[in-house]
Amino acid sequence: MNWEWQFFLRDIGDGETTYLDWMISAWGWTLAVAGCAWVVALLFGSIIGTLRTVPNRWLAGAANAWVELFRNIPLLVQIFLWYFVVPTLVPPLQQVPSFIMVVLGLGFFTSARVAEQVRAGIQSLSRGQRNAGLALGLTLPQTYRFVLLPMAFRIVLPPLTSEAMNIIKNSSVAFAVSISELTMFAMQAQEETSRGIEVYLAVTSLYIVSTMVVNRALAYVETRVRVPGYVGGGK
Amino acid sequence: MKLISAFAAVITLGATLSAALTGTAIAQTTTLKKAQDSGEIIMGVRESSSPLSFTTGNNQFAGYHVDLCLAIIDKISQTVGKKLNVKYTPVTSQNRIPLTQNGTVDLECGSTTNNATRQKDVSFGLTTYMTEVRMAVKASSGITSIAQLNGKTVATTTGTTSVQTLRKHQRAAKANFKELFGKDHADSFLLVESGRADAFVMDDNILAGLIANAKNPKDYKIVGEVLSVEPIAVMFRKDDPGMKRVVDITIREMMESGALTKLYTKWFLSPIPPKNTSVNLPMGATLKGLIKDPNDKPMEAYATK
Numbered sequence: 001m002n003w004e005w006q007f008f009l010r011d012i013g014d015g016e017t018t019y020l021d022w023m024i025s026a027w028g029w030t031l032a033v034a035g036c037a038w039v040v041a042l043l044f045g046s047i048i049g050t051l052r053t054v055p056n057r058w059l060a061g062a063a064n065a066w067v068e069l070f071r072n073i074p075l076l077v078q079i080f081l082w083y084f085v086v087p088t089l090v091p092p093l094q095q096v097p098s099f100i101m102v103v104l105g106l107g108f109f110t111s112a113r114v115a116e117q118v119r120a121g122i123q124s125l126s127r128g129q130r131n132a133g134l135a136l137g138l139t140l141p142q143t144y145r146f147v148l149l150p151m152a153f154r155i156v157l158p159p160l161t162s163e164a165m166n167i168i169k170n171s172s173v174a175f176a177v178s179i180s181e182l183t184m185f186a187m188q189a190q191e192e193t194s195r196g197i198e199v200y201l202a203v204t205s206l207y208i209v210s211t212m213v214v215n216r217a218l219a220y221v222e223t224r225v226r227v228p229g230y231v232g233g234g235k
Numbered sequence: 236m237k238l239i240s241a242f243a244a245v246i247t248l249g250a251t252l253s254a255a256l257t258g259t260a261i262a263q264t265t266t267l268k269k270a271q272d273s274g275e276i277i278m279g280v281r282e283s284s285s286p287l288s289f290t291t292g293n294n295q296f297a298g299y300h301v302d303l304c305l306a307i308i309d310k311i312s313q314t315v316g317k318k319l320n321v322k323y324t325p326v327t328s329q330n331r332i333p334l335t336q337n338g339t340v341d342l343e344c345g346s347t348t349n350n351a352t353r354q355k356d357v358s359f360g361l362t363t364y365m366t367e368v369r370m371a372v373k374a375s376s377g378i379t380s381i382a383q384l385n386g387k388t389v390a391t392t393t394g395t396t397s398v399q400t401l402r403k404h405q406r407a408a409k410a411n412f413k414e415l416f417g418k419d420h421a422d423s424f425l426l427v428e429s430g431r432a433d434a435f436v437m438d439d440n441i442l443a444g445l446i447a448n449a450k451n452p453k454d455y456k457i458v459g460e461v462l463s464v465e466p467i468a469v470m471f472r473k474d475d476p477g478m479k480r481v482v483d484i485t486i487r488e489m490m491e492s493g494a495l496t497k498l499y500t501k502w503f504l505s506p507i508p509p510k511n512t513s514v515n516l517p518m519g520a521t522l523k524g525l526i527k528d529p530n531d532k533p534m535e536a537y538a539t540k
Binding site for chain 2: 012013014015084087088094098175176178180184187188190191192193194196
């Protein structure tokens with residue numbers, strides 16, 4: 001195998017950008033899609049996951065419907081639905097940039113998974129916690145805010161870390177709707193330079209670096225928010 | 236320490252694997268030998284590169300290059316002395332070269348541009364089609380030239396030479412347009428159809444094929460300057476003189492006997508499946524010249540003219 005990495009410094013044909021510049025900007029797009037989608041996923045996932053555990057049947061049912069809708073359709077199909085089908089039904093959405101569409105698509109998909117974890121976290125707490133909160137005179141929302149959710153989130157932090165890493169990897173579907181992120185860069189650059197192995201190695205390393213940083217950062221958060229003596233709290 | 240030894244084990248395993256893989260690659264260098272041993276030949280085909288190579292549904296493939304390759308495979312059957320089974324494997328713009336190199340596909344019969352970069356990795360048969368890169372627009376858009384694309388959105392397909400062509404042209408014309416990349420040709424056309432893009436820049440035959448199969452073919456037209464001229468040919472593994480000879484002899488014979496011109500008429504000027512419409516693309520002067528005097532020169536040889 002003879003390596004050739006110099007092509008990264010070659011111009012892509014527009015006279016100013018090199019393949020390296022292009023890859024860095026593609027990395028930026030990957031992180032931007034993943035980052036924004038994570039905000040959407042965490043926000044919606046937390047709300048929906050919490051609603052799934054409330055006593056109101058209608059709210060819980062609606063939240064269940066959300067989760068089942070978004071986790072039962074393949075991600076790529078969802079992205080196409082958002083990009084091609086929804087705008088045909090709602091014409092004003094034609095003007096919405098594909099970045100927003102893919103952030104919503106990926107965010108909602110991941111929100112269903114986050115919601116499941118938040119629900120599991122809340123349900124893993126003993127029923128006494130909720131009853132004790134209510135008995136103290138807290139309202140139901142206050143019980144969630146001060147008693148249940150702080151513990152539930154600590155418990156589900158490890159699976160949430162996996163989800164955050166997943167969203168970076170899943171952001172590769174954005175190539176299908178014309179976002180020039182890392183996967184699209186890989187496909188196009190390997191075609192233009194025919195150095196596929198080098199291109200894919202470089203792109204793979206960037207994905208690994210990104211997910212490892214997220215992993216380490218959230219592991220740090222995990223140790224910082226640990227409650228001594230409680231579940232996962234250590235000594 | 237444990238971690239380091241585990242790491243070393245992974246690396247050793249990787250090295251062994253890659254050695255094993257290269258080993259098989261060397262063992263399979265001649266396609267004819269491989270075909271003789273296995274009794275089959277794997278044709279790489281495209282899903283939506285009508286009329287060169289496309290699916291007619293139910294895992295059936297047809298097109299100008301598919302017919303051409305069937306003739307080539309007949310010749311290979313004669314050469315190896317037994318009737319070969321033809322197995323169809325769909326390929327995409329992105330995976331066709333790796334799949335041809337690693338032996339997943341023996342003969343790629345799609346719409347692959349023969350250019351100097353690709354010649355480093357694969358071999359091409361004699362040029363059997365010349366494509367002109369132009370653009371498809373909605374007939375109602377009023378766009379007739381590249382100059383009118385300023386401020387518009389232009390679609391093309393990821394993993395094709397058109398992306399580079401477009402990039403170079405954008406720089407030369409100082410036009411300022413937004414690029415959209417479809418993941419395959421059908422997708423890029425959908426971008427125009429759904430109004431997300433104003434034009435789709437691609438090989439004229441592919442555009443013509445997509446338009447012929449559109450819901451309302453009259454709504455679209457192919458317009459604008461020719462952005463580049465590209466020789467299209469069938470593709471197979473590099474450094475395989477036996478294969479190259481069979482492919483070229485077959486094509487040369489078909490060119491001399493007029494069979495190739497007949498094949499052209501069948502696919503480009505007559506109604507074709509699935510909708511029985513014609514793409515109606517008469518043979519250009521370059522291809523007529525090539526039939527009289529065949530060659531397998533890459534795209535770069537045409538750009539200098």
